Amino acid sequence: MVFEGSSVAISHTGKVRSNNQDSGYSGANLFVVADGMGGHAGGDVASSIAIHRMEPLDQVYASTDDAQASLQAAATTAAGDLIRAAKERPELAGLGTTLSAIIMVDDYAVIGHIGDSRIYLYRDDALTQITADHTFVQRLVDSGRITPEEARYHPRRSVLMRVLSDMDADPELDMFVMHTQPGDRWLLCSDGLSGVVDEAHILKAMRMGAAPGRTADTLLKQALDGGAPDNVTMVLVDVGGQHAISSGTPTIVGSASNPANITIPAARSALSNWLHPVRQAANEPSHFEPAPEYLEELIEEDRRRAKRRRLGWIAGMLVVLVMLGIAAFAAYSWTQTRYFIGADDDSVVIFQGVQQNIGPITLSTPLRDTEILLADLPEYQRLSVERTITARSLSDAEAIVARLQAGADAITSQQTQTPLPTPVPTPTEGAG
Structure with missing residues (x-):
């Protein structure tokens, strides 16, 4: 059909x-x-x-x-x-x-x-x-x-x-x-x-x-x-x-x-090949x-290429990891040039670093306990410390602490200068 x-x-x-x-x-x-x-x-x-x-x-x-x-x-x-x-x-x-x-x-x-x-x-x-x-x-x-x-x-x-x-x-x-x-x-x-x-x-x-x-x-x-x-x-x-x-x-x-009688093109001269390298390559x-023996060399070459690819991949990953490590270290080093004032239990503390954390990694550490009690501060300063106060530098942090100390001293001085109220005598029964 x-x-x-x-x-x-x-x-x-x-x-x-x-x-x-x-x-x-x-x-x-x-x-x-x-x-x-x-x-x-x-x-x-x-x-x-x-x-x-x-x-x-x-x-x-x-x-x-x-x-x-x-x-x-x-x-x-x-x-x-x-x-x-x-x-x-x-x-x-x-x-x-x-x-x-x-x-x-x-x-x-x-x-x-x-x-x-x-x-x-x-x-x-x-x-x-x-x-x-x-x-x-x-x-x-x-x-x-x-x-x-x-x-x-x-x-x-x-x-x-x-x-x-x-x-x-x-x-x-x-x-x-x-x-x-x-x-x-x-x-x-x-x-x-x-x-x-x-x-x-x-x-x-x-x-x-x-x-x-x-x-x-x-x-x-x-x-x-x-x-x-x-x-x-x-x-x-x-x-x-x-x-x-x-x-x-x-x-x-x-x-x-x-046509069935295929015309075989004449061989190209060396001059023609030199003048037309692109056409020659085409x-x-x-x-x-x-040939059979060439196959084994191809297979071996492919093994070498695969090995080079694996080594290149590993080297690339190592380079990436090193770069990430350097970037992480640089970022952490930068955070350690920052300071802030915060509270630690019941006192005012100067912290080195930044307030944020990355998972379990803490980006700040207590630098100095000022021994200023939160209870001694005016209410507005106590609230500011509890929310943390950012400082531009360590000297700026020391200046902020000085102001907090002055506020605490003012509260303490005010409490010392206020006279105690005079007690009122209690009447005795039967006196006249």
Whole structure:
């Protein structure tokens, strides 16, 4: 049965690279994205070879098993083509490509995947990443050593562990079958999209419910607004739903849209590289497939980086604690330059510090008991002392105490000078 749905394929060079190493295919039953690697020429050739080897698979299959077998066979043939291309053209050595493909068979999607291009499924208002990246950082995520957010910015995020290349004649694709239903929307994309536009923004674009072409344009604009440091390629596929059924005419985008006889750009001269360093850097491979022995060095390097991060975190915390300690000591030292007059039990006391406390920490201590009794003070002075009197300095505190002493002395003197009342004699009974 021919797949019923609508689809679109688009590819853009991006804002940094001068050539497009991505390729995409959207047909009647087959949908593919390939992201080439290998420098200025190799990436173009690799993704084009992969797409042209996949193209004959765009047909009706009797079963999902037949589709899986055809997909694996085509990938193996493509790997053989890459090996021959590298032998015939030594300048292409190291070329390779990712491959993410869907073959629709009745109500099923047959999926084949290798590399770090991705396949997403938008269903029931939720976006799910269907494929797993075959990258060094994804292995670190799977082992719990880094978080997915850390993986987005990891310096080794472009190191591929599995890829179609000239170094493996028998590539190992992730192969699985998923049931589809009307309303499903599948997104196949290179990391030029997924590495710039996060899943939250992809989901928002999907929720708009626009046709595949309009949605693809929205996502491309977001990637370009985000800087688009790499080529951006995507294929959107709707299963049934509200959008018109496509004619099934194949659409090929990116480097695979060039004629079959791919023109290999001439090697750049040393003078050209010197005059155009930015353009030269832009044509460097965006992915790197390591040799087996290199992986151990990457793992060891990551261990060292993790250790440095821990040491840096500890050092940072120590610096913060020291700074907090210095600030606390400076603040406490400042409080000890302040004075106030207060009451301690029944007498007037000069305190050093401030009246406030921080939890169990007291910011004041008694400096001198003046031995002036509260009971000897005039009422207004006694109330002032009980509420505390702030002094600007120790000498100011001594002056305040002197005034309080004078007030107490005045009260005592007044009580001493007042004569006692004369007692009135009591009449004696019977006197006359």
